[in-house]
Amino acid sequence: KTEKTEEDDSEDKAAQSLLNKLIRSNLVNTTNQVEVLQRDPNSPLYSVKSFEELRLKPPLLQGVYAMGFNRPSKIQENALPMMLAEPPQNLIAQSQSGTGKTAAFVLAMLSHVDPNNKWPQCLCVSPTYELALQTGKVIEQMGKFYPEVKLVYAIRGNKLERGMKLQEQIVIGTPGTVLDWCQKLRFIDPKKINVFVLDEADVMIATQGHQDQSIRIQRMLPKTCQMLLFSATFEESVWNFAKRIVPDPNIIKLKREEETLDTIKQYYVVCNSKEEKFQALCNIYGAITIAQAMIFCHTRRTAGWLAGELSKEGHQVALLSGEMQVEQRAAVIERFRGGKEKVLVTTNVCARGIDVEQVSVVINFDLPVDKDGNPDNETYLHRIGRTGRFGKRGLAINMVDSKFSMNVLHRIQEHFNKKIEKLNTDDLDEIEKIAN
Amino acid sequence: AAGAASGENLFTPQSELTPDELREFSAKRFTLGQIPLRPPPAELLTV
C-alpha cells in the first residue's frame, strides 16, 4: 500500500466537499448553540428570526423566498445581521457543511453590490473550479430577480482579452486566477473591491500555494473592504490562516453536533450468502417506502454484482466506484439527487466522507471493517449516525452472513452500547413495523 | 363512488346549474365564499 501524498489528500478534501454539496438538498438540522465572539463586546448583538427583519432589497428577499427558504438557519440568524450591518463588519464563521454558510455570504455579496457601478465589487475565492461553480449557481438563483447584477468566473480556461476591464460586479474563482486577474492582467481593480469572501478555508489551506495566493490577494484590497472567511472545520492551521486574512474579526462558531445513533433504528439480518442478502434486500424494498437508499459493499466486485442484480429486478441503480474521476462521481451523484436512480450502490472506500443525511435508508450490505478485519466503528457511525434530535429519523440495516461478520456486529454494538435489533426479512409485518 | 361530489364531466351542463351557480359563472367576478364547486359550463369560458 502506498502512502498517500499530501496532494491526494487535498484533492480528496475538495472532492468530498463537492460531492457533499451535490448530494445535499436541504439544510442540516442542528440543535447546538451558536457561539458568537464580537470584535466589540460592548456593541449590541443582533440576531434575526425572519428574513423580513433584515430589510433586504425587495428583489433579494424575493430571491431568498423563491429558493424555498422560510426562515434563517441557525448560523444565518447571527451571521446575516453582522454581514449586512453598516459599516460592514469582518467575520470568521465556522460550521459544518450544509448549515447555510454559502447562502449567507451570497446574500451579503448581493446586498453590498451597487448595480449601477459597472466594475467588480465583490470577490469570492474557492478552492476548486467545481466548488466555485456551485457557489455561482447559488448567486444566480438568489439574484434571479436582480438581473442588473452580473457574475463572472475567474478560473483557468476562462481567457479574456488583454487590457480589458471587467464590468461584472461579482467575481468568483480560484486563488491563482483571481490573483492573476488582479495583479498581472489587471482585469480587476482590487482597490475597488468592497467585499472579499474566502470560502472553504480548510480545503483551501490543504492545497499547496492557495494559502499564499489568498494572502497576496487580500493584501491588495483596501482597508475598508469587508473580509469574510468560512470554514467547515477549525483546526489550529485554519485559525492561523483566518487571522491573517481577516483583521478585527467577529467570530461565529457552531459546534459540529456529535453524531449519534440515538435517532437511528438499527437492525441486522442474518443471511447465508450474498444471494440471500439480495433476497432480503428485495423483501425490505417491498415492505417499506424508500425514497432513496444507499447501499455499502466491501469490495468493488460485490458492488458491481449487486448493482447488476438490482437492475435485473427493474430497479434504477447508480454505482459509485473507486476508479471513477471526481467529475464522474459528481455526475453519478447528481443523477441520484435528481431522482433518475433511486438506489446508490457504493464501496466503503469510495463513499468515505459523503454525508448521507438526505438518504432515508442506509444498508450495510457488508459491515465496515478496517484492513485487519476489525470493526471500523468510526465509519459505521459516520455512515449511519445523524445529528440533531429533530433531524430526520433514520433507518439502518446491516446484513450479516458469517460467524465473522456476526462477531463484527457484536463488537460494533458493544462499542456504541446501542442495541442492534434482529430483523426477520421473511416476515412482512416485522419489516413494516420498523418503518413506522 | 368517487365522482359523487362533482360528476365526472370536465364541464357542467348549463341546464344543471342552480341559479346561484349560474349567477357566479356569468358575473365578471366571483363572490368571495360563493365559488361553485362544480366546474363551469363550456359555454361560459369567456366572460
Next chain:
Amino acid sequence: QGLQNSAEESTLKWYKELQETANQCGQAFEDLNNTKDMQTKKLRMELQKAATIPVSQISSISGSQLKEIFDKIDKLLSGRPTVSGGKSVSTSHHPHGLEYVSYKLAEKFVKQGEEEVASHHEAAFPIAVVASGIWELHPKVGDLILAHLHKKCPYSVPHYPPMKDGTSMEEYQRILGYRVDESGVEVQDSFLKRMSGMIRLYAAIIQLRWPHSNKQGPDPHGLNHGWRWLAQMLNMEPLADVTATLLFDFLEVCGNALMKQYQGQFWKLLLLIKEEYFPRIKAVTSAGQMGSVTRLNQFLENSLRKKQIDPPKGQLTSSFWRS
C-alpha cells in the same frame, strides 16, 4: 355571508364515502392480513412485493421503463401471474388477493408522493401518470388512492378536521397530518414539505392521462377535480402557512392545465385570489411565515401580468415517451 370554516356538505360526504370504501376493503382482506399460516403469510408477502416494488421503481429515466412498470402492475391487478424476484405470483391464489393488492398499491402511490415528491418535486409526474393510467383501468384502486391521500393529507380533500371533544391533542395533530412520536410532534417545515409532496402528486394526477390508454372515455379523475379543489379551498377561511404553501404547490403544478381548460373562469379565480383571498391569507400570517406567502404572491403577480401560466417543470414531454 363570507368564508366558511369547513368544507361543504357534498365534499364531506364524498370524503366519508371514500373512507368507508377503504375501510370495507381493509376488512375484506383482514383474514389474509392476520393469518398465522406460514404458507399464506408467504403469499401475502409476495403479493405485497409485486404491488409495491414496481411503484418504488418509477423514475423519469425513460418512457419505455414507465410502460414496463405500468404493464406489470396492470397484469397483477388483472389477476394474471407476474414475476417478481424470480417468483411467480397472482392475486388468484387467494380469494381476497385482489383487494389486498389494490389497497397496498394505493397506499404505496401516496407514500411515494409523501416521501419522494416532498423532497423532489419533479418526481410527481412519472408517479402520477402511472397512477392515472392504473386508475383508468382499475377504478377501485383510484378510490383507494383518494382515500389514502385524504387520510394522510386532509388538505387534499380539502377538509380541515375540527377538534372533537375527547380527542387528545396528540391524536388531533395526527388527524391534521402531523407525525407524532415519542420525541414529539414533527417540526412545521417537515410537515409542510410532506403535505406539499402529496398535494403536488394530486395536482399532477388530475391533469395527466396514461398516453398508451386506448379508452375513449372521460378522464377517471380529471381537471374538474382541480376546479373543485381550488373552489373548495377558496371558499374556506385560510390557515396560516398551510393555505399559502398548498395553493402555490397546486397552482404551480396544474395551473397551466386549468388555465387552458377553464380559461376566463380560471382567470376569475386567480383574480379573486389576488384581490380578495390573498389579503385574508396575509392577515393570518406572522413575520416568520412570509416565505410561502411571498412565493404565492410572486406566482399570482407573474401570472396575471403575463396573462399566462408556465407549464410545470419536470412535465413529461413527447420525446420522453419515445425514449
